[in-house]
Amino acid sequence: MATTTTSRPLLGLLEALRRNPESDQTNRILSSATSLLTTLSNPLNITLLTTILLTGPALWGPSDGLTTSYRIISVFNTAAIAVHKHQTEGGATKPYDAYQPRLGGGLTCDKWTTAVLAGLNERSQRWQHALVSAGVLLGMESSERRGLSPALRGKIENALATASTLVMREPAIAGPLGVAAAALALNYGYPLFSDMTRRMLDYDAMIMPLLTSMTSFHGYENGHFVEAANSDIRQVQGRRFDWSPASNSFRYLQALGSKPLVASVGSMSRIxxxxxxxxxxxxxxxxxxxxxxxxxxxxLSAWEANKLSELDTSEEETFLTPETRRITYPALWQLLKGVMFSTVVILRSIVAKTVTNSLLSSNGVAPTIASKSLLILRNIHFISSRTGSNSLSALTFINLASIDILNRFPLQARDFLKSIHPAHPGQIPTHPLQRSHDLFYLNTVEHFTLIMSPATAENLIFIPASPYLNPTANVHLLEIFEAAHSAMLAMLAAPQSGPLTAKVLPFYVESLFNSFPTNLSPRQFRFAFKSLMQLTTPPAPISATEPQLAETLLEFLHHRALNAPTSPLPPSMAIKSQADAQTAPSPPLSEQAILLLTLLDALPNLPLNVLEEWLPLSADLLNAIPDAGMREHCKRRFWELMESGEMDIDRSAVCVAWWSSRGGREMVLFGKREGPFMSGGLGRRESLL
Known part of the structure; x- marks a missing residue:
């Protein structure tokens, strides 16, 4: 090797790499290596430097996790970007002299990459080869860079795929660090792989090493960060919890969040x-x-043992110190959100494969997979419910697909529901985590009503839901209130629940009316009452045994509306969720106006003779609304009901006759009855109450 301006720095770097590790020298060594990789003009020197970088004791002493592995990828990525830039700017072809310095080392991207690959030999580990290959591929081919010839790109993709596959086929030989490093390299290289390269991978061998790397020491450390946070949480004056940003547990949390596999967990979970x-x-x-x-x-167990799990979302501002609420607490939830999203991405693929694979969808396997999938969703429900992620399409797919599978197996479904059944049904737990479990249970159990006997439904739905139907319950539990009402309606709607419906309906109706408007929003109340009307009118079975039930409910609603307050509902009552905010009318409506709209919603379900009676009663109630703006809003709904297609043909005919020949137009538009009416005109109606 001739002595040149670049050979002396190279010799110095090689000497430094052969020394014992010194933490204060690592940054200087890697910085020098990056610079030399872009300026060396002799391919043999690049090959030598690559080899020594992967074997030098100065970098590969006591394990520092994946820090060095990540920095090796970064070194070769940065160097590859620089070489590509030099080639793009003509550094490999322009003449140069003392007055016109050469750009970089003067090597083309292909020659430089070939020299680097030549340094991957038997002296270093397979997983180290994967790190270098990933760095070069990333630097040459990502971000719309096309620095390599097709043949050489295929070669380096093949090198990365082969090295990663061999490591994951024999994880015991590579060790946890080697497997995690190969996972890290694959994490960066996989998105750039061609379809041909992806077909080369041994996916059977990849799954568990990748998943273990993500969740164990080099990733989320098996959730230990949740338990560790608990050690530094202190209760200070005013019964507030304080978790200092200067605490050891928070520094540990920050370090864990900066781990390469945690920081890139999204792409890892997709792989x-x-x-x-x-x-x-x-x-x-x-x-x-x-x-x-x-x-x-x-x-989940770690979170249950954490002091912060004792706080409901509505209590955080009261019971957390400002510093905790602003800094440490959000950082913890950011990590937990990463866990949730990665879990959902992976679980979705498992459930999807269950649907399409003959073995996984068999009677002996499918219900177990579905039950375990739902248990996983329950385990992370304390995260998804708090962060508003329950509406994620992937999570919804997992939930509904698993429920659909379990519905094919009534015995296994019953066993599953019993396994997540509230520990103390019939009462509202004081611990927020237990209430979160109740919310998940109620949202799940409502989908199994069609395979339940009335006795089972009473035990698994009515008893657990009953305390949340109490109108005097905590107003902060609105989401669980809605889930309880939804579960009850699903139970009442089941065809086989006729005797149970007759038994519990009076209790439910009383709870429904007493809960509005304090605990139920107008949207929720209207939906619940409309569902009740569908349950009590033909062709519902209970309408044959209790033919007066629907009219009794209408009478109850009508009487409540006549005596309801006429002032607009305050926003705290009118809007209780994002869905309420999206459908909130303008101007704000009174309780009386909302009850009228609820009555109008019920009209399309009524038998023809009952509909004839309730059209003029609805119009009279419309004219009883004192506020002109609210009255106009209800008029528009009245007209929409008759002309939008909500009524079937026979009911539409009744409405047309009433509107045109029986004074309906005058009553709705002008607020007065006019006659004479045709035969069949309505006289005074006797109340069923």
Missing amino acids: ISDAIERCSNPHRAIEALDHLLGFTGIL
Whole structure:
């Protein structure tokens, strides 16, 4: 090797790499390596430097987790970007002399990459080869850069795929660090792989090493960060919780969040998801499911033991110090959100494969997978419910697909529901986490009413839901109130629940009316009452045994409306959720106006003779509304009801006759009855109450 301006720095760097590790020298070594990789003009020197970077004791001493592995990727990524830039600017072809310095080392991207790949030999580990390959591929081909020839790009993709696959086929040889490093390299390289390269991968071998790396020491450390946070949470004056940003647990939390596999958990979870979808051995999907169930179970137990789990969302401002609420608490939830999203992405692929794979969808396997999938959702429900993520399309798919599978197996479904049944049904738990479990249970159990006997439905739905139907319950539990009402309506709507419906309906109706408007929003109340009318009118079975029930409900509603307050509902009562905000009318309506709208919503379900009676009564109630703006809003709804197609043909004919020939037009538009009416005109109606 000739002595040149670049050989002396190279010799110095090689000497530094052969020394014992010194933490204060690592940054200087890697910075020098990056610079030399872009300026060396002799390919043999680049090959030598690559080899020494992967074997030098100065970098690969006592394990620092994936920090060095990540920085190796960064070194070769940065160097590759610089080489590509030099080539783009003509550095490999422009003449140069003392007055016109050469750009970089003067090597083309292909020659430079070939020299780097030559440094990946038997002296270093396979997972180290993967790190270098990932860095070069990332620097040359990402962000619309096309620095390599197709043949060489295929070669480096193949090198990364082969190295990663060999490591994951024999994880015991590479060790946890080697497996995690290969996972990190694959995390960066996989999105750039061609379809041909992706077909080369051994997905069966990849799934568990990738998943284990994500959740164990080099990733989320099996949820230990939740438990660790608890050690530094102190109760200070005013019964407030304080978690200092200067505490050891928060510094640990920040360090964990900056781990390479945690910081890039989104792309890692997508690779695992892709591997599950492409794997040929369905048992690997079952192993991944069991691993997720264990991991999320540990996380849930750690959260239950954490002091912060004692706080309801509505209490955080009161019981957390300002610094905790602003800094440490959000950081914890940010990590938990990452856990939730990655879990959902992976679990979705497992459930999707269950639907399409003959083994996983078999009678002996499918209900177990569905039950475990729902248990995983329950384990992370304390995260998804708090962050408003329950409406995620992937989470919804997992939930509904698993429920659909379990509905095919009534015995297994019953066993599953009993396993998540509230520990103390019939009362509202004081601990927020237990209420979160109740919310998940109520949202789940309502989907199984069609396979329940009346006795089972009473035990599994009516008793657990009853305390949340109490109108005097905590107003901060509105989401659970809605879930309880939804579960009750689903139970009452089941065809086989006729005797149970007759038994519990009076209790439910009383709770419904007493809960509005304090605990139920106008939207929720209107939906619930309309559902009741559908349950009590033909062709519902109970309408045959209790033919007067629907009219009795209408009488109850009508009487309540005649005596209801006429002032606009305050926003705290009118809007209780985002869905309420999206449908809130303008101007704000009074309780009386909302009850009239509820009555109008029920008209399309009434038998023809009952509809004839209630059209003029509805018009009279419309004219009893004193506020002109509210009255106009209700008039528009009245007209919309008759002309929008909500009524079937026969009911529409009744409405047309009433509107045109029986004074309906005059009553609605001008607020007065005019006659004479045709035969069949309505006289005074006797109340059913």
